Amino acid sequence: MNNAELADVFDRIASLLEIKGEMAFKTLAYRRAAESLRSMVEDIHSLRASGRLDEIPGVGKAIAQKIEELLDTGQLRYLNRLEEEVPPSLIELLNIPDVGPKKVALFWQRAGITTLDALETAAREGRLRDLPGMGPKSEIRLLEGIKAYRCSIRRVPLPVARTLARPWLKWLESQPGVTQAQAAGSLRRWKPDIGDLDIVFASDHPAPVMQGLTQKKEVHRVLAQGEYKSSIELEDGLRLQFWCQPPERFGSLLQFVTGSKAHNVRLREFAQKVGFSLSERGLLDRSGVEHLCAAEEDVYEKVGLPWIPPELREDRGEIQAAMQRRLPNLIRFEDLVADLHLHTNWSDGEGSIEEMVSAAQQIGRRLLAVTDHSFLIKVDEGSSFDKLERQRAEIEKLRSQLGGDFILLHGAEVDILSDGSLDLADEVLQQLDIVVASLHFGLNQPRQVITNRLLNAIRNPYVDIIAHPSGRSLPDFEGADLDWEAVFSAAREYNVALEINSNPAHLDLDEAHARRAAEQGLLLCINSDSHAPRQLGREYGVAVARRAWIEPRQVLNAWPADQILEWLKNHRSRKR
């Protein structure tokens, strides 16, 4: 059993306990433990072997024992007993919008319903409207909810969500009385994908704006409409939520809607300790005096904390770090000095080397490594070396035109073959200024095989960077099954940098592995993997790094250009 499977078990327990009507705090405890296990990179077996289960946040004596039983037997007696008491098929019903544990228990105990199909039939036949708290309207809402769940769309990738949000923000900003509008929620936290879109705005007279929003032609269905909050659904099922407060309370609202939920719960607990009740409307001190926050910074300042960047607000220790004034100095897009992985029209890129250089200069880069695919640049066995030679000649010519202000390196992205060797010979690699190695095929090999492949590449004397280490390709492939501890340990031993790839389909390393790598002192590198000049401006890799608490000092291409060159030089001579 791995971390994710354990997390699923504890989520399952939490759902069953909720339906059973168990104390809310107990179910919350299981949810928290599940979340911890899910976001953890270190393998649960190694944690257990060293007796450190109690170091997992939210795991105490009882849950630790359950983890041990699951690891030993693959079973959990407690869960088995629970499933005899509460039909497990009820868990699915919790996914229906507006259906929570109380409703599920009602359907089950008062109408004998245990499955989604049975629930739908009962609602259609009007058999639910007489249950306590139900009526004809809630029956219709339930049927709509079931329909929405049945054709529920996948989470929306962040770049798509950002594009979707733009016209709504523009419309809001054009409305009289609206002083500001902003996307919040997981979009503002730069999560790689989002479930629904949260948009906040400030106005003293929100009613006509809310009215206008719900009447726009894109709106398929209005789910809720109030003074401070409205919720709509688009034709494709995507849900948008609009929140409003007057300008003098906008900071509180933005803080609240940015989330995450877990962060907000922690922050409110903390606020309680220092004497405030915190909500999306403001802060209430113990004497009942209200303190308003027009800016988000005010919320944190009033409870005695420094402002916490949205990317950190996941309840992964950020409030503790803020208390101790130890928040990381997060890397920013403008901190990147170099881009060390990109493609030109020498292989499958769209831009010439010159066009890529010009685009890089426009966004403030000082160093660029041209790393075309070895397998594409290699026209046939005999001519690869010739083509690389010609590319080198072009780069040298460009260098003389550029003068000393911009540094252009000649590299390649080489393929790691199935035996772990590289598809360019060492004599060829030796001629290059930088070598980026990566996996492109055979990604479903068993853990040991594919890990060894990567380890061989790391040990190669000429390899400087491992690009998109897991080969993740969203949304269909989550990445190879690697022994990460072995990869990290080899990368440390051979001083090879691991990439955080900025292509939204890769984002690889992902944030959990990036954080773990950084914690272990590994060197990272945030590259665009551009195949066109416009892609050099991709910010998604930096977003992953920020969500992984990473600072500029941990990122090779955020160092000053001369230090990057120095590292490349030293690194190669040390490795050989």
Place this chain on the structure above:
DNA sequence: GCCGTTTTCGGCCCGACTGTTTTCAGTCG
């Protein structure tokens, strides 16, 4: 079930909206 700047026991976030209600429960974020 977890956890400790108020605690090894007794806490554990807060408000908006809906639909059913004559005052509230359930759900959501």
